[in-house]
Amino acid sequence: MNKLTGILAGAAVAFSVTAAQAQEWNMPTPYSDAVFHTQNIIEFAKDLEEATGGSLKITVHSAGSLFKHADIKNAVRSRQVPIGEFFLSRLANENAAFGLDSLPFLAASYDEAEKLWAAQKPVITELLAEQNLMPLFAVPWPAQGLYTKNEIKTVADLSGLKFRAYNAALEEFATLAGAAPTQVEAPDIPQAFATGQVEAMITSPSTGASSKAWDFVSYYTPINAWVPKNIVVVNKAEFDRLDEETQAAILLAAATAEARGWEMSKAEAAAKTAVMAENGMNIVDPSPELIAGLKEIGAKMLAELETNASPEALAVIEAYQAN
Numbered sequence: 001m002n003k004l005t006g007i008l009a010g011a012a013v014a015f016s017v018t019a020a021q022a023q024e025w026n027m028p029t030p031y032s033d034a035v036f037h038t039q040n041i042i043e044f045a046k047d048l049e050e051a052t053g054g055s056l057k058i059t060v061h062s063a064g065s066l067f068k069h070a071d072i073k074n075a076v077r078s079r080q081v082p083i084g085e086f087f088l089s090r091l092a093n094e095n096a097a098f099g100l101d102s103l104p105f106l107a108a109s110y111d112e113a114e115k116l117w118a119a120q121k122p123v124i125t126e127l128l129a130e131q132n133l134m135p136l137f138a139v140p141w142p143a144q145g146l147y148t149k150n151e152i153k154t155v156a157d158l159s160g161l162k163f164r165a166y167n168a169a170l171e172e173f174a175t176l177a178g179a180a181p182t183q184v185e186a187p188d189i190p191q192a193f194a195t196g197q198v199e200a201m202i203t204s205p206s207t208g209a210s211s212k213a214w215d216f217v218s219y220y221t222p223i224n225a226w227v228p229k230n231i232v233v234v235n236k237a238e239f240d241r242l243d244e245e246t247q248a249a250i251l252l253a254a255a256t257a258e259a260r261g262w263e264m265s266k267a268e269a270a271a272k273t274a275v276m277a278e279n280g281m282n283i284v285d286p287s288p289e290l291i292a293g294l295k296e297i298g299a300k301m302l303a304e305l306e307t308n309a310s311p312e313a314l315a316v317i318e319a320y321q322a323n
Contacts, residue, residue, distance in 0.1 A: 024057045025238075029085040030069035031062060031186065034210055036264045037139060037230050038062045041085060044137075044232075044257040051249040056242075058083065069185055073233070077131050082238035088124075088138065088231045089167045096305055096313035097123050100320075101140075102169040102228045103305065104298035107320070110266060113140050113227035119319035123312050124231075134239055136254035138231040139261030141204040142269035143224035147217045148200045151284055155293030164192060164201035169301070173202075176297045190216060205272035214279040222273070223286045223294060232257075 027045070031038050038060065045058035061067075067075045072084040073091065092099025100106060100120060107116040117138060125135055146152060148161070159178035165171040166183065174181035179200065184192045186207050192198045193216035200217070202225060213220070232254070239247060277283050286294075306314065 022055050022057070024059060025082045026061060026066060027058050027083045027085070028061045028064070028066040028072050028075060028081055030064050030072065030087070032210065033062050035206060036268050037085070037141075037261070040139060040257055040261040040264055041232065043260065044253055047253040047256060048249060051253060052246055056246055056249070063187065064185075073133070076233055076235050077133055079235050079238065081235075083136075083232065083234045085230055085232045087166065088229045089169060092168045095127055096309040097127060097316050099167060099169050100313060100316055102167055102226050103301060104169070104173055104225045105295050106298065106302060106317075107227055108143060108224045110140070110143075110227065110262070113229075114262075115323050116316075116320050117229065119316045119323070123316050127312060128233060129236065132236045133233045134236045136232045136234055136250065137258035137261070138229040139258060140227045140229045140265050142206055142265055142272070143222070143227050144202045144204055145208070145225075146200070146202050146219075146221040146223050146286075147208060147213050148219050148221070149217050151219050151282070152200075152221060152290060153287045154289045155297070157290075158200065161200045162196070162198045164189065164198040164203070166203075170202065172301060173297060176300065177294075186211065189213075193217070204269075205276065206268050208281075209272040209275045212279070214276060214281045217281075219282045219284055220273070220276055221284050221286050221290070223291065225294065225298075 027041070029038055029041055033039070033042070042060055045060055049057050066081070067084070069086060070090070072086045075081050076084040089099040089102035092102070097120065101113065101116055107113045121135070121138075128135055150157075152158060155177050161179045163174040163179035163181050164184045165174055165181040166185070171181040171183075182192070182198050184198055186203075189201070189207070189211040202223075205220075208220060234250070239250070242250070273283060306317065
């Protein structure tokens with residue numbers, strides 16, 4: 001009987017140690033479960049739970065259900081949550097280096113976007129470290145296209161339109177095009193169009209399809225203006241307190257998620273453009289005049305940025321253009 005009691009006591013101790021070591025992280029993300037970024041993060045969480053034998057479990061809180069998009073970075077920084085995802089160029093007001101992937105026509109293809117991320121990553125890692133944050137992985141949206149009620153053939157056709165913006169670069173872009181920018185988050189796009197708050201937008205085929213853009217606009221023009229990214233960050237103090245094996249598992253799962261996410265993005269671009277066409281959207285190639293006018297705006301924005309930008313942003317641009 002004493003032997004059995006000893007065995008049970010030992011098992012209880014082992015269980016309590018395992019329970020004490022097991023951790024559950026809450027992870028806020030801004031987009032719905034239907035969005036490929038969220039699906040990739042859910043896979044990341046599964047990979048990590050499996051790799052750690054269940055000692056680290058991530059619960060994904062999608063669609064801004066735990067923290068609104070604008071609050072996610074600071075929630076991770078303040079250790080309200082240990083990990084989170086947000087749109088990288090939302091931080092452009094902190095330092096222009098964060099927003100270079102949303103600068104029109106600086107990097108307008110996946111190959112160019114990969115080169116830009118390679119130039120950005122070491123700089124962004126240092127900037128985030130100052131806020132006790134650490135980047136884990138970044139995944140691009142498909143290249144950004146133009147959504148309008150009427151066909152747009154030149155930049156002049158955008159004049160006066162109420163234009164949905166989601167960061168400072170797009171606000172400036174819209175203003176230089178003669179449009180009137182208005183900040184609208186992705187989940188609010190249908191209502192913004194329905195109420196007349198916005199009349200046009202530049203966004204990815206992913207957001208176009210998920211927001212059912214065919215319900216409120218008729219034309220999609222794939223101008224491939226830029227390839228912006230979402231980034232997943234972890235609180236550095238929370239990461240550092242983990243054992244080395246768990247840290248290694250996180251980094252491996254993150255590298256896997258980044259590679260998978262880029263491939264998902266490429267597949268998404270074609271699939272969601274097809275969805276929009278199937279639902280009656282007119283998919284029209286941009287005219288040479290429109291592209292020329294938009295590239296002029298992009299060149300002007302780059303020249304202005306290089307005049308006033310932070311040393312970190314200039315270092316990224318120099319590294320990117322050198323490759």
